[in-house]
Amino acid sequence: MSGSCASWRGHIIVYGLDDVGLRTVEQLYLAGVKVVVVEDDADPRLVRVVRGWGVPVVIGSPRLVETLDEAGLGGAVAVICVLADDLHTIEAALLTRENRPDIRVVVQLRNPAVGRALSALSISVLDVAGLSAPSLVESCLRTGTHDLDLDGHPFVATQVVADVSSRLRSRYGSLAPLAVTGADGGDMVVCPGRDHRVRTGDLVTLLGTAAELARAGLHGTAGAPVPVRSGRLRSKWHLARSVFSAVDRRLMYALAGLFLLATAAMVVLRLGYREPDGTRMSVLDAAYFTVETIATVGFGDFNFRSQPPWLRGFAIALMILGALLATTFFALLTNTLVTIRIEEALGNRRLKQLNGHVVVVGLGSVGVRVVERLAGTGTDVVVIERNENNRYATQVRDSGVPVIFADATLPQTLHRVQLPSARAVAVLTSDDLINLETGLAIRDQLGEQGADVPVVLRLFDRTLAATVERNFGLGQARSTAALAAPWFVGAALGLDVIATFYVGSQLMLVGRLTVAPGGGLDGLAMQDLSARTRVVAINRAAADGALEHPPRRDTRFAAGDQAYLIGPYEELLQVLRRDTLSPSGLADVARARAKPDVPGRRGHQASI
Template identity: 55%
Template structure:
């Protein structure tokens, strides 16, 4: 029993320390510049005072202060505690004058720190309560689950497009929270697989949901809970799931009936392949489950495209615009138009087909069509 009690006490201590560290991390993440500046100044005063006391303070036995004694006496002086173990009464005049400044300045800095910390704590509670009321009153917003690197970019794009956004994030002090706060986007802290958290984000009033955490299985689980919570609105509210694994993305669409599962690997791979081969990738998009690539290439002199007619290209990789080397733009180019060295071609097509066109443009390649079997 004693061992069990000791284990429970140790567990409570661990939870207490974890809670304290979480509070400190949260305060550090939310602290604004004035608070950081004042705290920095206070530490600077402490450091200067330690050096001054070590150099100028003489004890009754004629010895100098240690670093610990100097730090202790500095804190004691700023806090105006005065235990009587150290005193400036018998020190030189310049050191007593320094003590007056240390007590006054230290007390002012300490008061400012307490005031700013209190303001921070109170403002966070007010903002949290206001944010909950604001989310509850929202209609026609987009719920974004997760606030990582991809999610914050999506949030910024949605806000720029004039859409209202509510974010659900597990972390109380995520590194992208300040960016979301600057956009005026309310953040609901919690697990999106919890229906109470979805209700707090007012899922009932949302017009779309984007599940964008970095964990595939969390995204799938969240999507299933969202589908269940939407009930009869499931068919009319788009739910987008970010899934890295391409096969898992297809399985989720086939097995669970999701219409908008996007594999980041499928989207990113054409970018990397095209960029590695010299293609200026302008964008990717999906038509149903099929990814398409938009890119720009410069026709190389003596390459496989130099002198090639448009009609000789694959039907699955189309040139939608051609910026001629001598000036002018053909949009769209005619079928009998031929490429010339220095032209800039804008292509749209399946990634593999666009890459094949790019390969054909390598110097030394024959100027023949690139029809694929």
């Protein structure tokens, strides 16, 4: 099947078939785009899946010109490189750029410095962890809100519980309804019309500006602001709490003994001590002499040579008891402070004070991004990681987040991180089986409290994720590959993907397209689009770029307009390609931009 690809035109080549690669190929296939996969160490199971879609797979290294020739690089319009190894990704991307300087190249890369270097070569660099982290954080915090920026205008997608039974239009006005889920947990209605009737208790997802939310009486639904302390202030606060909690009874007993001894000494000295001229000690003199004696300083300001025998005996007892109590107190205090410093360095001390925190299991590229975003909101975070040599552990600990090296499936580990008082748990390792085992162990430990603590699982397989949610009740299964794949598809097709997020278990895509003259959308009424796709705003070319929100259903697209759409990604990709980016349109673009030859490439065919 791969041999026929060399003469293809207007197709997209995907390097790599693991994780994001498979989801990217799937979305391109669903959108009707011709795709060729290049993989030198492909999983036979994944190859069978892709070939079952009619997508050819070229078995070979994308770092070889011969393999790229076989995949039809000469007639391709874009290349998506999602190899597992960053070094191989860099080599394949540079080789592609050398042989096709005009082709659109999109790569997955985790190193920001290398990413900036590739961007200078007109290579689009995307990071799966950074693209998927916002949705994972929202699932943990359960704010029910997603902040969107449409052409510099801030919008908020928020979830509310319907307080009355009515039509959407009469209760929420101009707010754009994105989804409605029945109070009984029934099927979700995606992008319903404003005349859709909701019942009290239904979960409604709406999109609008802050002013529109306020007019609908929903200004408080955007999520209560989370108090954010600066890193230095938070560090001092946790240290103060650590000191207070570390003060054990022995230290308190020693301090109480010193206080009682000093008080008794001040009373005795005030009443019994006489100077040679018969004057008594003042209260300040008694306090000064007591501290001087207990501290074994002995400046010679006062002496007991001329005092009664009982007072000299009391002085002896004061010196002995004072020295013993003071030594004990300072020894216990030193031990406490040293213990605090050691446990702070290991991240253990803060664990005892955690409440309303988020437990993150797995400190990979996705986990560290989620931790950074959670900490940025002022949320306490604790990390469980198996690998003691984890590359991100020092970075996370330096930011004040405790990291525990242990097995998250063990009850003692979950007890150590104060699981019952946690706000949420995010299981983010790169292994689906480990994530599932950990999620089940967490559910067992939480028991009846499990309904109050959301468990967010990172699962690659979407079918597995849906099955886990239905049968195990583990909460929310999220696929980072599914969240990130639309960005790669959009970048390859020349589209502008603004955001991806989940509404319940439905992945939603926010995209922007520019209507092409004479294309499939030019002159089309918005009401004629898919019922599961919503145009939330449109930037009119004829109105000097003024943003029209919300547009009327009978509004027609015009050439040059920029439309902002929200919907399930499968259908939105179809809409985004309905204009100039249909399979035939891609081929037309390739032919229009064809050049006779590109220097430096052996046997190069017509390029775009």
